[in-house]
Amino acid sequence: MFTMALDEVMEMAARRGFFWQGFRDVYSDAPAGLWVYGPLGVKMKNKVIELWREKIVRREEGVELDSTCISPGSVFEASGHTKHFNDKLVECLKCHRRHRADMLLEEQAGLTGLEGLSEEELYKLIVEKMVKCPYCGSSEFSEVRRFNLMFEMRIGATGKDIAYLRPETTQSSVVEIRRLQQIARNKLPLVICQVGKAFRNEISPRHGLIRTREFNMAEVQIFFDPEYPDYDNKFESVRKYRLRFLPAYAREAGEVVEMTCEEALEEGYTINKLVTYWLALYQKLMTEDYGFPLEKVRYYELNEHERAHYARAHWDLQIYSEDLGWVEVVNNAYRTDHDVIGHSRLSGRELKLYSEKRKQSIVPHMYEPSIGIDRLILHLLLLNYRREGERVVEKLPRRLAPIDVAVFPLVNKPELIKAASEIYGTLLEDFEAFYDESGSIGRRYRRMDEIGTPVCVTVDYQTLEDKTVTLRDRDTMAQVRVHVDELKTAIKRFIAGEPLEKLGTPMG
RNA sequence: GCGGCCGUCGUCUAGCCUGGUCUAGGACAUCGGCCUCCCGAGCCGGUGACCCGGGUUCGAAUCCCGGCGGCCGCACCA
Numbered sequence: 001m002f003t004m005a006l007d008e009v010m011e012m013a014a015r016r017g018f019f020w021q022g023f024r025d026v027y028s029d030a031p032a033g034l035w036v037y038g039p040l041g042v043k044m045k046n047k048v049i050e051l052w053r054e055k056i057v058r059r060e061e062g063v064e065l066d067s068t069c070i071s072p073g074s075v076f077e078a079s080g081h082t083k084h085f086n087d088k089l090v091e092c093l094k095c096h097r098r099h100r101a102d103m104l105l106e107e108q109a110g111l112t113g114l115e116g117l118s119e120e121e122l123y124k125l126i127v128e129k130m131v132k133c134p135y136c137g138s139s140e141f142s143e144v145r146r147f148n149l150m151f152e153m154r155i156g157a158t159g160k161d162i163a164y165l166r167p168e169t170t171q172s173s174v175v176e177i178r179r180l181q182q183i184a185r186n187k188l189p190l191v192i193c194q195v196g197k198a199f200r201n202e203i204s205p206r207h208g209l210i211r212t213r214e215f216n217m218a219e220v221q222i223f224f225d226p227e228y229p230d231y232d233n234k235f236e237s238v239r240k241y242r243l244r245f246l247p248a249y250a251r252e253a254g255e256v257v258e259m260t261c262e263e264a265l266e267e268g269y270t271i272n273k274l275v276t277y278w279l280a281l282y283q284k285l286m287t288e289d290y291g292f293p294l295e296k297v298r299y300y301e302l303n304e305h306e307r308a309h310y311a312r313a314h315w316d317l318q319i320y321s322e323d324l325g326w327v328e329v330v331n332n333a334y335r336t337d338h339d340v341i342g343h344s345r346l347s348g349r350e351l352k353l354y355s356e357k358r359k360q361s362i363v364p365h366m367y368e369p370s371i372g373i374d375r376l377i378l379h380l381l382l383l384n385y386r387r388e389g390e391r392v393v394e395k396l397p398r399r400l401a402p403i404d405v406a407v408f409p410l411v412n413k414p415e416l417i418k419a420a421s422e423i424y425g426t427l428l429e430d431f432e433a434f435y436d437e438s439g440s441i442g443r444r445y446r447r448m449d450e451i452g453t454p455v456c457v458t459v460d461y462q463t464l465e466d467k468t469v470t471l472r473d474r475d476t477m478a479q480v481r482v483h484v485d486e487l488k489t490a491i492k493r494f495i496a497g498e499p500l501e502k503l504g505t506p507m508g
Numbered sequence: 509g510c511g512g513c514c515g516u517c518g519u520c521u522a523g524c525c526u527g528g529u530c531u532a533g534g535a536c537a538u539c540g541g542c543c544u545c546c547c548g549a550g551c552c553g554g555u556g557a558c559c560c561g562g563g564u565u566c567g568a569a570u571c572c573c574g575g576c577g578g579c580c581g582c583a584c585c586a
């Protein structure tokens with residue numbers, strides 16, 4: 001399924017230092033699904049997260065939390081993950097389809113109450129009851145294997161206390177809601193934001209950064225009063241905004257159904273103003289800020305059978321590429337009060353939030369948009385990758401490029417090197433700047449094009465005469481001259497989106 | 509996890525069938541130098557690989573087995 005562009009992007013990412021498969025250079029038996037970010041990848045990842053903070057956390061007045069990856073076992077008892085993550089499976093040896101052992105026994109032998117049985121006991125029953133594969137009819141099965149998508153670990157010396165590496169940051173937000181609401185002085189809706197690692201023991205990690213065993217998420221949990229979601233004003237700002245859905249009913253046709261937020265809400269499709277607003281917010285984030293073309297973004301509705309155990313409504317925000325097709329990049333789930341109730345029940349602690357409107361504490365509902373950072377970064381590199389003849393350009397949104405600006409002496413003469421180095425030193429104060437004097441000027445430009453550096457500064461002989469330098473636009477290769485004193489301002493304006501021509505006098 | 513195909517410098521590859529002239533060759537990239545007044549130019553030089561382990565053999569990149577990884581399909585993706 002790897003086509004040219006993805007292949008080239010993956011190769012470039014490893015060669016230039018965005019990301020690569022971890023540990024493999026030294027240990028050939030390193031397991032799949034563990035990816036490391038290199039120097040450029042770290043810079044880009046930070047910028048991707050910072051943009052999310054600016055557009056979502058800050059503007060929606062979110063409170064940011066940084067919890068631990070190691071989580072006590074009870075947390076996932078309460079959330080239902082241990083139950084839903086611990087399937088005991090058998091594989092049909094003839095057609096290689098997998099089935100849940102308890103389901104087969106229930107359906108074919110009428111047995112119930114199988115939850116407590118061990119793998120061995122289940123296998124014995126399958127043989128005894130002559131269970132058949134529902135697909136091919138064979139009655140030869142592999143032994144029962146426990147399939148656990150969570151990484152399990154033991155805490156302390158006794159090894160008695162089970163803990164898990166979290167498969168989502170969500171639960172660590174949910175258990176802290178009371179304190180967080182207090183810190184936020186009884187704010188409701190309460191918007192909790194968390195960036196962090198999550199872990200899933202995938203059976204077969206594939207497609208590079210798409211399915212990994214350890215990954216980065218940027219999640220928002222909005223806790224609200226289901227009776228009074230309280231989003232009237234915010235909703236007004238998106239009332240006429242057009243959302244792009246692939247509703248479950250339209251899936252056969254495969255045609256995106258566009259509707260305004262107003263229409264989506266009136267049809268009851270998007271449940272309430274709060275959910276509708278956040279759907280609009282994230283569609284805008286992905287298209288206007290991360291820069292994906294509108295036609296390559298859609299909300300794919302998951303039907304009743306596909307949804308997770310906690311969700312009442314669920315749309316995957318997907319991004320389209322030739323190479324990977326539609327891929328989920330943001331998971332948007334209306335989780336109701338499922339998680340809050342779960343933790344209350346198991347812990348015996350009341351997990352309620354105070355509602356000013358009702359003058360009492362209420363059990364909040366929760367809506368959660370959750371970004372897969374690694375998938376987002378891969379798609380940014382993939383969809384902005386351009387090969388123009390021999391020239392390779394990453395046309396990343398300017399503010400997401402790992403390097404803001406590069407500085408070169410036109411040729412390697414001592415006086416030009418001196419002037420360029422000085423300018424580089426100044427730019428380092430405000431930018432991710434990069435200096436290079438190797439090879440020819442053309443080669444240096446091309447290297448910067450490949451990693452998406454939006455603008456290059458070149459110091460030439462004229463610089464020595466009148467203190468002007470040239471600014472070169474990655475996308476057009478056009479150049480303007482700018483006075484050194486104006487340089488920082490010009491670069492800032494350029495990264496903020498102004499066209500190059502407005503920043504200086506064109507070069508012939 | 510199952511099945512098919514595959515695994516040589518960073519990348520693409522020569523060599524493998526027919527074991528020894530392979531201290532593994534080339535191109536591009538990369539690094540250093542020279543040159544260069546604006547787009548991977550040229551010249552010189554350098555770093556750099558047989559996925560890992562075991563077996564057969566006097567001798568293994570080459571033959572055999574196992575592991576790991578990659579691609580594709582199935583399954584999985586709460």
